[in-house]
Amino acid sequence: MTKAVILLSGGLDSATTLAFANSLGFSCHALSLDYGQRHRAELAAACRVAESMGVADHKTITLNLDQIGGSALTDADIPVPEVPGEGIPVTYVPARNTVFLSLALGWAEVLGAWDIFIGVNAVDYSGYPDCRPEYIQAFEKLAQLATRGGVEGGEYHIHAPLIHLSKADIIRKGVDLGVDYARTVSCYAADAEGLACGLCDACRLRAEGFRQAGVADPTRYRPTLAG
C-alpha cells in the first residue's frame, strides 16, 4: 500500500483532505503540529479525526512558534478579529505552511513516501499567501532539491486537492466521503471543549459553507451564541 503524509490540523479542510487521501487508497500517515496555537482544541479534534478515519499512524510534532509570535494565533496579546478585515489577516502565522510542509517532507523521507497532502484552499482562503497554487508548485520543486529521495531520482507530489474548491464544495465532497464534521474544530478562538465563537473568519467561512452547501451545520457553538 502506497504511503502518504497528510497534514491534519483538526479543522474542516484537513479532515476532508484526509478522507480524500484515504479514498484514493493511500496508507495515511497524519501529521499534526502543536505550534502554540491559541485554539488548542483543534489538536484534540485532530486526534478524533485521525482515529475515526483509521489512519496508519498519527504523530504530533511540538514546536514553539510563540517564540516568534507575529500572529493572533500564536501571540496572546493580538486578539482574533470578530469582524471581517482587509488584506492578509492578523491570524496569518508567518511561514506556517512552509514549516508544516517541511516537517511533512521530513517524515515522508523517513517513511519512503512520495505523496504529501495539505488542505489549503485558494478560494475561501482567508487571504493567506501560502495557500496559493504557485506557492504549492514552488514547494514541490523545493522538495526535489531538498531531499535524499529527490537527489536519487524520486519525485515528490504535494497534493492540495481542495485548492480550487469553494467551502461549500469542500463540504459536499466531505459529506460524500463520510466525514463527520462535528468532530472537527475550525474556530480560531475555540474554547478548551472545542466550542466555536461563531464570529472569527474561520467560523464565518465555515458557517457560510454549510449554508451554501445546503448541509445542516454540525458545529458546536458556545451556549451564549446559540440563544
Place this chain on the structure above:
Amino acid sequence: MTKAVILLSGGLDSATTLAFANSLGFSCHALSLDYGQRHRAELAAACRVAESMGVADHKTITLNLDQIGGSALTDADIPVPEVPGEGIPVTYVPARNTVFLSLALGWAEVLGAWDIFIGVNAVDYSGYPDCRPEYIQAFEKLAQLATRGGVEGGEYHIHAPLIHLSKADIIRKGVDLGVDYARTVSCYAADAEGLACGLCDACRLRAEGFRQAGVADPTRYRPTLAG
C-alpha cells in the same frame, strides 16, 4: 540598522556566517534549533558564540524531530559513523535545512527582515542535498511566494556566504573576522561538555580544514584521544 536572521547551530560554519553578517553591518538575530539532536553541546556553543558576537537577539526554537527519526543525529539507535562512507551519510536529517530556513523565514517576517544567512557549504558538505546552490535558490523563490512580505512586493535574500568555500577557506575567513573557534562545537558525537570525538565526518572535515588552513586546531577533544 538593517536586520538579518542568522541560523546558528553552534558549529564552525554557522559561527563564521554570523561573524560575516556582523561584518556587513547587519543587526544580527541568531536562531538556533533544539531538534532533539544527540550533540546537545552545540546548543550551549550557540549561546556562547551569540553572546561573544554581541547579537541583537538569540532565540532557540524547540521541535521534536526525534518523533520522525531517520537520522543518526535524532535517533539514538542509529550510531554516528566513525569511518568515511559512500553517498548521503546517515547523519543527514531529513528536510532539516528546509525546516530551519522556514523557521528563519517566519521570524524574518515578524522582524521585517529581508535577509537570512545560513552556513551551508557545497564543497566539504558531507554529501547533504540541502547544502547545494540550486536548493538555496529554490528556497529563495519559495520565500517570495510563501509570505506576506513577498506578496506585498518585498524581496527576500537567502545568503549562503560559505557555499563555495573549502573548510580551510572558511577557517581563514573566520580567523580574519576574529572568530574564536574554541567556542564552537562541530562533532556529531560531542559529549555534554562539548568535547569532540575526533572520528566522525564533522570532526574529520574540521581537523583537515585547520590543517590545510595552517591554523592551530583549537578543538577540545576527549582526553582518550589526546594521548
